Amino acid sequence: MTSPAQARIDLAAIRHNIAVLAEHTGGVPLMGAVKADAYGHGLVPVSKAILDAGVSRLGTATLSEGLALRAAGVTAPVLSWLLTPGEDFARALRADIELSAADPGLLDEFAKAARETGVTARVHLEADTGMSRGGAPSAAWPALVSRALELRAEGVVEIVGLWSHFACADIPGHPSIGLQLDAFDEALRLAERAGAAGSHVIRHLANSAAIVTLPRARYDLVRPGLAMYGLSPIPELGDFGLRQAMTLTARIALAKRVPDSSGVSYGHLYVTDRETTLGLVPLGYADGILRHATGRVEVLAAGRRRAVAGRVCMDQFMIDVGDDPLSAGDEVILFGPGEKGESTLQEWADGLGTITHEIITKIGARVPRVYEGT
Numbered sequence: 459m460t461s462p463a464q465a466r467i468d469l470a471a472i473r474h475n476i477a478v479l480a481e482h483t484g485g486v487p488l489m490g491a492v493k494a495d496a497y498g499h500g501l502v503p504v505s506k507a508i509l510d511a512g513v514s515r516l517g518t519a520t521l522s523e524g525l526a527l528r529a530a531g532v533t534a535p536v537l538s539w540l541l542t543p544g545e546d547f548a549r550a551l552r553a554d555i556e557l558s559a560a561d562p563g564l565l566d567e568f569a570k571a572a573r574e575t576g577v578t579a580r581v582h583l584e585a586d587t588g589m590s591r592g593g594a595p596s597a598a599w600p601a602l603v604s605r606a607l608e609l610r611a612e613g614v615v616e617i618v619g620l621w622s623h624f625a626c627a628d629i630p631g632h633p634s635i636g637l638q639l640d641a642f643d644e645a646l647r648l649a650e651r652a653g654a655a656g657s658h659v660i661r662h663l664a665n666s667a668a669i670v671t672l673p674r675a676r677y678d679l680v681r682p683g684l685a686m687y688g689l690s691p692i693p694e695l696g697d698f699g700l701r702q703a704m705t706l707t708a709r710i711a712l713a714k715r716v717p718d719s720s721g722v723s724y725g726h727l728y729v730t731d732r733e734t735t736l737g738l739v740p741l742g743y744a745d746g747i748l749r750h751a752t753g754r755v756e757v758l759a760a761g762r763r764r765a766v767a768g769r770v771c772m773d774q775f776m777i778d779v780g781d782d783p784l785s786a787g788d789e790v791i792l793f794g795p796g797e798k799g800e801s802t803l804q805e806w807a808d809g810l811g812t813i814t815h816e817i818i819t820k821i822g823a824r825v826p827r828v829y830e831g832t
């Protein structure tokens with residue numbers, strides 16, 4: 459191992475997680491959410507691995523993410539769901555990217571691109587069933603459906619899917635869950651009555667949390683993200699048998715003895731209380747180790763967990779290992795699945811007062827992703 463820090467991605471764990479999810483879906487196919495560089499795990503290697511493991515479709519937020527998959531030779535169906543007027547939809551159609559719309563104006567842009575390119579736009583219509591983020595609210599849904607039908611009649615749009623997204627699926631029993639399910643069913647009924655929901659149209663709603671708790675939310679396709687990467691969508695309910703795929707390691711850049719009362723790092727937030735050994739870890743907030751991780755997370759070094767000593771800097775932070783042996787080049791595990799006694803991502807999230815999604819998507823581009831279990 460030569461690089462000073464690396465994020466090891468265990469593809470065998472990801473395959474295991476997909477098998478776990480498949481047990482929850484009763485044969486309903488999976489669209490893997492690979493937005494944000496596959497939640498920091500690497501868009502292309504992860505996408506290829508999950509397609510090999512039986513995932514049938516990929517979902518991205520941005521069009522650029524969808525195009526990156528095509529550039530890498532991925533041919534599976536790809537849906538990009540966060541689109542903004544004025545984007546290059548002709549390019550999207552030529553690349554065979556399915557597009558989501560919540561607004562008739564965006565459908566019109568897809569139609570224009572279809573006329574230009576001669577490629578029919580494959581469209582998923584998004585209903586806002588109660589999250590009030592993306593999607594057409596119920597009052598605007600009939601107009602969205604009817605515009606899609608007009609454009610379908612013209613041959614420029616094909617209605618491939620009808621979908622929505624949960625606001626609180628990770629809060630079991632939250633009253634909005636049942637209301638969103640009812641609202642989605644109502645949106646589907648309306649689309650069906652209008653003639654936009656034939657048997658070939660894919661209805662999809664469930665994210666990871668819904669997959670593991672709400673059989674009623676399966677419909678024709680489910681959209682797991684977090685759970686594929688082995689992180690619990692509802693930590694209060696346990697790990698669901700998922701295996702964390704990412705391990706973040708670094709090698710100590712410098713180890714040194716310092717005297718009692720040495721102030722450590724910017725602001726001297728940490729002061730040694732005896733002669734001790736400090737180790738310099740070559741990762742900082744530019745790599746996604748949040749500046750307020752000081753005192754809130756622990757890393758495994760010289761056989762034990764160690765607090766971050768003093769401020770996290772842009773590129774580095776310090777640990778204090780007392781009189782334990784530590785040398786430059788030794789490996790530190792920041793987080794992993796926990797098998798060697800290291801902190802898990804869930805422990806980091808709890809310590810930092812955030813969710814695991816945020817930590818994994820912030821691991822910076824300077825940290826190479828190294829794939830194992832291929």
Ligand SMILES: *Cc1c(COP(=O)(O)O)cnc(C)c1O
Nearest residue numbers: 491623665666681682683684685
């Ligand atoms: C991110 C995302 C998902 C996956 O969510 P998880 O909670 O990570 O499973 C599914 N659908 C949409 C629309 C998303 O944006």
